[in-house]
Amino acid sequence: MAAISSLSFTALGQVSGRKRLVSSARPFSSTFDGFRFRKKIFSVSIGTKTQNLNSRMAIIQCMSSVTEVPTVCETKSNFLKAYKRPIPSIYNTVLQELIVQQHLMRYKRTYQYDAVFALGFVTVYDKLMEGYPNDEDREAIFRAYIQALKEDPEQYRNDAQKLEDWARTQSASLLIEFASREGEVEGILKDVSERAGDSGSFSYSRFFAIGLFRLLELANATEPTVLEKLCAALNINKRSIDRDLDVYRNLLSKLVQAKELLKEYVDREKKKREERADQRANEAITKCIGEFQYAGQ
Template sequence: MNTVRTVSDTKRAFYTHHTRPINSIYRRVVEELMVEMHLLSVNVDFEYDPIYALGVVSSFDQFMEGYVPEADKASIFTALCQALESDANVYRADAQQVKEQVKDWSGEALVALLSDPHQGDGADALRERLKAIANNPKFKYSRLFAIGLYTLVSTVDPERVNTEETRSQALEKIAQGLGISVEKLLKDIELYRSNLEKLKQAQAVMKDILEAERKKRQEQILEKDASAAASSSTEETEQATDESRKED
């Protein structure tokens, strides 16, 4: 009998693969993503697909932007996938491939495809996957799948997602065409955008704090050097005065 892996199992595996500490501002991001991916992986209705992979990769890259040291980001993502018994290279390759399939499309054409995959032609692999989703009454919707859809649209038509009205119109059409909840899709994307903005603000604050600390340390070093120089000068003056008195 197979035992279903627990969240604790996945977290333990992650910290076995990535042993360096994770900066506090990002630790919560990594662990929330890990838990979300874990819960989906043990759900009987969940099926991995390139759009979901794009959502995972985009979410990780966006939320980990600015992470220091930069080199640790690859290790963290690799460990995240390994903890879920997956392959980071597969996630990135699938995410890149699905973006490549639509890179030359207009925003209008992409939204039309996502809204009604049964019509038209082109983007065969993506279209077939979208048809399977639309025809599957047990399709397991997830926030990460929603982010994948959003990333596709924002990649080919960033202006469409920057305006609330056009963004909502596109997402509503997509949700209806794929048979997923319009309310959930809109809510998840707005939360995603909001959290990204909050993180950027937190990063800016952290950057200011670190810069202030760096300047403070620099000033302390300069003050210490100046104090040492002044002390040395005083000692030299006193020594010179003593020698002068001795000569007299």
């Protein structure tokens, strides 16, 4: 056993010595090249894994950004789920068009809520829903609409009221000189001016244009020169404002005509129902009289 052990260790030592000799005889450059080659393989392997990981992360981020933004169909579906009662077609048709437009505004990369935008939407909504049969339903529809866009209906109403109250105390010159004054609404307008002046950080919309014009209306300052100066102070393109205000006026005109037609239709149908009811009542009375006379014979 001792001999075997001795032989084994001796042989192992000889083999080890030969290995060391061969190893020491190998050129240094060859050893370095081998290391460099292994390092290269290692780097490629790590790089590939990193690249794959980055690719997976990019895909995940892309999917995340897509899933965070609801589709137009989802927004409309949320609205219909929140308000399940039927809406007369004259109102519903315009509401469905508005919610599609506002969805596209809401989920633009540069979108940022502001009170002027809120005032514009509230103005359009209230004009659209004038004459709606039920006041409670009208407000419930408003809440469902804003919540479908994942925003706060109370904030819309409160901010719109705040700006309306402020505008009633202003004049043309005070409106234009908002930048030199202090106050909550003045601060809102300054923020709009700063963002509009910084290319890419302000998302102009039709509702903003209507909100701006509503301020001028309440301040009794609707002269074109006042609008031009206010647009300049806000860094807003006046031509865009003019274009969108024309669209708004045309919309209101069509709504008035449609509501007049609806009223005529309702009155006509009401008159027909009354005539049919009178006819049925007369027929019932005639029948009763006939039966009474027959029974008396």
